[in-house]
Amino acid sequence: MSRTEQELQELYRSTHGMPAGPAKFAALEEVIRHADALGLVEFAFGVRMSATSVFQHSWVPSRAFLTFSWCLAAYDREPERFAGHHEHTLLWQFKWMVYSVQQFPDVPLGRTLDLLDDMERRYRRGGHSMHAVLQHRGLVAESLGDLEQAQDFYEQMALTRRDGLSDCSGCVPSSQVRTLVALGRDEEAIRIGEPARRSGCTEQPQWINSELLLPYVRTGLGEQAAEAHRSAYRRIRDNPHHLGELASNVLFCVYSGNLGRGLDLVERHLSWLDRARTPFAEMEFAAAAAAVLSAVEAGGEGASTLRFPAVEGRRRPDARVADLAAELRARALSVAARFDTRNGNTYQSTRMREWMNAGPIGEPTPLSVFERGLQDRGGEKVRRLVDRVAALTAAGDLAGAARTRVAAAEALLADERNAEAAEAAEEAVRELDRLGLAGEAAVCRWLLARAHREDGEWRRAAAALGELLDSQDPQTASPALPPRPELEARLGEWLGHGPEAAARYLSAARGFAAAGRDADRLSALAQALRRHPWGGTGPASDTLAGLLGETGSVLDDLLGEAADGGPAVAEEADTDTVAELLLQYARHLRSAGRHREAADRLLTARTLLERRPPAETEGALNAVLTELGEVHLRLGDPAAAEEAARAALDVLDDPGDAWEEILVLVRALKARGADQEAAELLSAHGLDETDLDDEED
Template identity: 30%
Template structure:
């Protein structure tokens, strides 16, 4: 559209302001400068140049700002009288950007930058402004060139100077000050400086999202990994793909690289891969981005080797070389300009950063980076004596039944082979047995049984017949789990052999009885109690406390099957004590795990938490390989959550999801994430909840079916609505409502239809909202839910009225008709409600609320007489439900009184109304009547 006058020009400027920063907005800003030049109006040109400077600065082209800024200064110097107060303020504001813009281009000489700084200082002094922005710019220059003394001096002058209207916003200043402190190793001081921004007290166009990114690594180093994770989840959503927060994206990549989340780092890099080939900002910003990427690629090489595939056509090593080559080329350009290696040195320090955490679960599903193969033990030189020591150590652990015994046997065998020595036959049998057990656990029953058969033969060859029986009973268990018909006969044969070692060695028989008890627990033996008693007594009589403990553990499981919870707790407590007395504390993991569940059933979540913590700590300390860590973490989160401590429970839910990801159990991982989302939503941490849901939704849609997808969209829509992202909230809730029609019951359909209608209303999509409210009303009526039907009718009425032009009364009339419909709905419900029951109270509250809202709607439409009548009815209706509905009563009275006093010029009636209301409040025990009293006094004065 051709711009013909000033009004059209400024309308075009304002329209461009609504566009996102980037190439398109910048191109339009340049066009408008040309338009302003053609119009020959200096004021128009000044505004166009200001908007172009802003587009350059936030659109990744800040090095181009000096040209329009110089033109703007020329206009000011020639005709300062043509600049009003607002234009003048913008001119001096934009002067602050010149130093950073010029610093970011290595081809601009330092002398030119210092010249601009001197000119900036002169102009600020002449205009009488604080020199705080000047000192800030001097700080940027000194920091960039590595002049430590000058940097400190400028930093202190910056902080000491007065803040006036031209100072950067407090949040932005604090961020840059914090970054300098972080570079000097002062993480705690930096976080203290950032605290108001991180807590939401300070905000601006770039904050808090950029400070969230800056704070993540310092938080981990200072021992607050949970806050760091929260800042990643909150912050990344706000910086993704935005060139104005170029460096913050790199900080998120670097954070992932240094916290064991390399897979997540790859995903973020993939979303911004185009930035590698086509820099979106100046050399300085691009260097920051490349440095964050280089940190990630170095970690990937360290973890998975240089041939690790990052993208389909790219390896970590190859891409890392390319990125670092470009990175150091840019640094060299800056060094040449600056006359030192300060920039290159900073890059080298950043790339040498060590991980700050082995693994910090983020709650997001990401690709797992496979670690490179461990160093081949055969390549390790081990002395003969060392091999003997390894063999002795393995035997010691094996005799204890220690969970690390298997690893010890393997270490010994590898060392022996490395020296060309024969491996001890017992060791070979033990390793083969361990292989068989692992195969059975993985469901490979036939292969596992074959390995266990070989192990039994190996033990016999090693003159260990008792251990051979152990391998045979495990073989029988493998056959049992595979539903083989000969399994029970194999148990019988093993038990006969084991009995032959008595009375000298009861261990083989105890192992057989232990496995038979497990079979009995599955309901495959009629004499289960007898087997458990025999195992318990054998363990007691022969000093095998760990087998005695096992009998009690299994008996506790049988008690739980029979709902004898208290008996189960007693047996488990005794089992735990026996494990410790046997000096095999690692065996206490599972009874602790089960007792925790029992104590949850007994409504003692604090004791359940203590047990599960103890189980996890014991399993981790002794490296218990079969312990169900993911389930334990999930149950620990549940126990803590049951004590109303969701913030404490959250890290365990997220860690559980991480564990299930590693174990290849996506359903449990998704369930844990859903639980975490519920905690976050309850804590009001909507941005984090939304981040997890956005990552989870595609997987749920692909693998978990429409009902689960509906639930995730519902939750995501509610999060986004609370975050103010109304369009996206409406989209997700509307899609969830559509799915609900196919997969959900009528009550759920109704609830989702209401949520979608409200979201569509928030987003300004009136026709869609009205249709959604209509559908919701239909469903709610079918459900017989009077209260929600009335509320939906009122919401639909407001939706219609809010889009009505005052010149057209039909919209208000339709809204009033809906309020009348709501009142009829309540009248119908009242006939079925007794005077004292809950239904009657609901009807009274909703009737009062309906009159009350109708009064406000009519007042907004300047229909004052019916508005007063509705407010009067509301106040009268509220009296029946005082003091609980005191807020509604007080507002209705004030509304009616204000209409009378200021709209209808009936002040005596308003005074009388207020006097009556004050008496009602006194009678009802309502003391918060300040607003009524103030209005009464105001009417007296007038």
């Protein structure tokens, strides 16, 4: 299906608020495909530049190679067309390409070196510093095992001025620390790296904290290492983009004597290997996980069973520690062998074997919230529970210890120690899962979600609640949990806006319908429509199609004809809720080009609301009338649009800031030739013609 330029602009704008994932990737690629078909070169260039950033900072950097290469070729053909800001962005993105391409062993080494040479030529031609070039030459040398050359580039970079194309104050030290650690210069690595822990770019401070783990451990700075690990993991735990940093944190669990924590991380994140951002990250995570599993196996627990959480409704089968260790060892060495073949040495295979044979370094470093002195702070109840966890664990009563962890988390949440409550609940969930206590684990996940929410961690709260819903059988839900539709609606609220939030509200609406809770069903449908972006492709459009179909059917059932010939609402429904549902439904119909249907629904909503006292319906009626004016414009009826816009203004107590209604009215006036009145209205409200352009679609 072809799209107009305006539709592409709308679809592109809709991607800005979408979370990174398949739906956003597909939407961007659809915009690019149609922009190319329409010959919109500059628009396609801008979308590709944006997509390069999205892909690079997600787990699909290989897609960025294509968008970047297209933009670079377009720039080289017509540099005058894309000079200025685009030129600077292209040079900045060169660094991303060099950093990523070396992490794919099937890309010949010569291509990486050629890309580096091209980057240097372009930087020199533009009069830019060689600081970033030297940084990335050093990273490539370090990945090849040429540590002498890596050191040389490190020292040259230290003497080279920074400029606007240099990485930030966190990322430069991160790459420097990586080189220094490989050289065994731990004290210098700490001195260079620690100031960067306060950096706040998108890759920091999780990258620098992860790079500092090994030098901290090797120099006996266990407390600093533990804090760096906790800080890093809080930032990387929800995004597969950070698989490489996660590998360092998993390996740290071996160094610090925290194999239980390491097992938790392997169980929680093993699914990320299925979408590893690069083969290099895949290799490192597989090796780090194998190191944990091998250490557990060496301790006599190779027959222990690992249970993995559900991810997007699917769950990996349980596995024995020994079997998974063998699988991941083979996987890591297989990828390392591909790097060695490309690089012409055995550096990566040797390095991965060292990782997988790793053991504790120095004294154990406690990471569990129950080992870090909780009993020294807070109330007597928390102290008693923490002591009981230790006693039950020592006695071998793991189920009792897990249940007491839940009680401690509840007590911490009641004391408003929300971050600690979340950490305690996480530990409890992992133990309950491992023990196969599914019902109690589900209740604890609800506790975890609430703790994250109270701590202001909306995304983590949503992730915990989503995990609960995806793993819980609706037929066997625990009576200690709220009804499933309420949980679905809560998750939709926490997710904010987007297809996933809408899908959760739609699921809640269906659950409410099955339970006979009709008013809640209508509210959930209205929220689903409100939160779903207009248009879209793939799974998002499937969700929207189902939502629109169900809403239309519900509205047909609810609305009848009153004695006076106007619409009537079924007794069990609230008029305001039905009007809101009609409004949201009409907005999606308008977006889909179904303007006549949208107008019919809006007229029904208007009639329902106008029967109510004006003081009770001002905001709702204003929104319906303004939308109705927009729809009449698209139907080519400016007189009806003008009437609706004036009516929208009339219902407001203070129309002074009603710029949207004014713009609809002005466009209606201009459409019927009343240009002078339209101009006066714009001027009176401090608006101009550019505001009109922004409103048109």
